[in-house]
Amino acid sequence: MEPVIIIPVLDDNFAYLFRYEKNKAIAVDPADATLILNEIKRRNLELTSILGTHHHADHTAGIKELQHKTNCQVITGNQHIAEGPILDFGNFRMKIIPTPGHTSDSVCFYIEPSENTGGILFTGDTLFIAGCGRPIECDTKTMWNSLQKLAALPDNTLIYPGHDYTEENYEFALTIDPENKFIQKLLEELRKKQKEGRPTVPSTMAQEKQANVFLRANDSAIKSVINMPNAGGGEVFAELRKRKNIFG
Numbered sequence: 001m002e003p004v005i006i007i008p009v010l011d012d013n014f015a016y017l018f019r020y021e022k023n024k025a026i027a028v029d030p031a032d033a034t035l036i037l038n039e040i041k042r043r044n045l046e047l048t049s050i051l052g053t054h055h056h057a058d059h060t061a062g063i064k065e066l067q068h069k070t071n072c073q074v075i076t077g078n079q080h081i082a083e084g085p086i087l088d089f090g091n092f093r094m095k096i097i098p099t100p101g102h103t104s105d106s107v108c109f110y111i112e113p114s115e116n117t118g119g120i121l122f123t124g125d126t127l128f129i130a131g132c133g134r135p136i137e138c139d140t141k142t143m144w145n146s147l148q149k150l151a152a153l154p155d156n157t158l159i160y161p162g163h164d165y166t167e168e169n170y171e172f173a174l175t176i177d178p179e180n181k182f183i184q185k186l187l188e189e190l191r192k193k194q195k196e197g198r199p200t201v202p203s204t205m206a207q208e209k210q211a212n213v214f215l216r217a218n219d220s221a222i223k224s225v226i227n228m229p230n231a232g233g234g235e236v237f238a239e240l241r242k243r244k245n246i247f248g
């Protein structure tokens, strides 16, 4: 049983269903209620909870209708921002990790490793494949702290982000670190996946720690290519974020 069902919504958002029992599922960032309802009906699932990573409409738009139609519980960042409680779903344990930065209510949902699966992380607009969200409601230091919190999770953690910005993120990464063979290879593989219509998620934390320039802000190789050899990780992160905002 594949626990995560990927549901592309809007232009480039991802909603997800996490199936924690044969017939029970949680929806993550369900921006389109109809798509989610069709999927749960088709797979004969009962929707028991909705997780919202942050308050932006392209992540929350379907929540009201879904809650109305399924009577499920809704768990969002603004209820849990102080400390990440642990919730049980069947045999899975889920931790809510507060990750302010993009918005002040941003949280990530971490399904802890279990017998058959490694950890699974739903990152909303905090961590993207090869990128990170724009700090809109918080400063870059807050965002950097949140990303470091995520980077401390196990290397085999599967990462399911809120948007498919992967191609432009690799393109940006290559403006920072043009000789990086690993990123060049990942971009090639990504374009192949897109061509063949295969999903571009998930990534792993191990891959992100190697290929995501934002997670590498404290890495001396990145500091040297952007000519900030003596700067701290937070300063380098702020500079990378500034360059990314200009890049697009």
Ligand SMILES: [Zn+2]
Pocket (backbone or CB within 6 Å): 054, 056, 102, 125
């Ligand atoms: Zn957002």
